[in-house]
Amino acid sequence: MSAKPLEQYAQAEKTAFVFPGQGSQKAGMLADLATQFSLVQETFTEASDALGLDLWHIAQSGEGLNQTENTQPILLTASTAIWRVWLSLGGVLPKYLAGHSLGEYSALVAGQSLTLTDAVKLVHLRGKLMQTAVPQGQGAMAAILGLSDEQVLELCKTATDVGLGQVEAANYNTKGQVVIAGATAAVQVAIDQAKAQGSKAIALPVSVPSHCSLMKPAAEDFADALEQTAIELPKIPVIQNVSANVAQDVATLRLSLKEQLYRSVQWTATIQRLQDQGIGYIAECGPGVVLSNMAKRLPHLEKTFALDTPSRIEDALNAILVAEGHIV
The missing domain is CATH 3.30.70.250 (Malonyl-CoA ACP transacylase, ACP-binding)
Structure with a gap:
């Protein structure tokens, strides 16, 4: 966990962080980071304790990794671990956060809208509800x-x-x-x-047809869990999937998370929104390079970064600190 309040970190003006969704998982992810930063294991232990599952073992062995109810909390935890490492190294706070599908929950944890404990419980349930909403093969x-x-x-x-x-x-x-x-x-x-x-x-x-009307039954059940979970407005603006807008109140935020299950992910509009707000640097905070590679297509983006290995984090840290005028 970050050692100081978010308000005490240097603020970026041209950088956004994006958090990946399902499909970015792979067995052995973050192994290199874990050997160098104890925060990775500590974050996985915190999330594992919340669920009563050994998420790190699943992530490293691959056993059950692609079961949706496991994939979602593991990816959320991996992204949170990388975020905490970033802060521990003196990284700047992004001007905006955004996450693709499941990644929206990672963004909300980074922005202190949700605790990691509450978020992993939510997405674990979310995965179960999505899996049971539509019979296998249908x-x-x-x-x-x-x-x-x-x-x-x-x-x-x-x-x-x-x-x-x-x-x-x-x-x-x-x-x-x-x-x-x-x-x-x-x-x-x-x-x-x-x-x-x-x-x-x-x-x-x-195995699950996400973001379509077949997920409406899952969304109705999930809404109850959302209502019972403590959620605050993020301390860093989070652009939401269903609207490509920043929620102005918690009620809208909750509704958007419910609707996200059966409405389209507006990622093209989200990335365009970031560029319209003067973002020139996008860092992908999670395993893999899917989102950073997609962002490279933007005509006026200066650079994208992935943060899933020690060397990539170091490269991004140095480049972003220079670009934002926070050289240490």
Whole structure:
């Protein structure tokens, strides 16, 4: 845990942190960081104690890592551990935080809207509810590449009209890359239609059709847990998935977290919002490089960073401190 209040850290004006969601996990993640920084193990112990699970063992061995109810708390904990290491090294506070899907909870922990203990309990439940909302094999997701957002929406409508179930836009990741989700048969129709139009469509290896209306039953159950959890407005502004806006009150924040389960992730708009606010540097606070690689497509972004190894953190720390005028 950070040794001093967030208010005592230097404030960045041109840097944002983004936190990844499911898909960034891999067995052995953060092993190098853990050998160098005791904060990593301490953070995993704190989260493990909250759930009664050995999250570090699962993360390192890979046993059960891809079960949604395990993946979500482990990724949240990994991102939180990296955030704490960043602060311990004298890193500046980002001007904004944002997280992709599950990553929104990591952002809220970093901004002290949620405690790590409460957040891992929430996302563990979130994973269970998502897994049970749709029977195995009845939901699917696919990435559609090379079509505009409008074309993808039309594709979803056409595929749904076939009558095999609903398919919807789930993640607006970048221009020309939209993930769709829905009933398995309907998603397959959309894949076939997209290929027939000459675009690329890739079925994703997921067990849960996230961010579509099939998740509404899970969202209703999850809302009760959200209401019973202490949540504050973040001390660092967090751009929320469903609106690409910063919540102005806790009620809106809670509602957005509920709706996030069945509404589209507005990541393209989120990253554009960051750029519109003068952000030139984006650091991905979590395992992997998915979000930092997507951000590289922005025309006016100066640099992106990943923070999942000691050397990458050191590079980002030095570059951001120089860019923000906080050379130590």
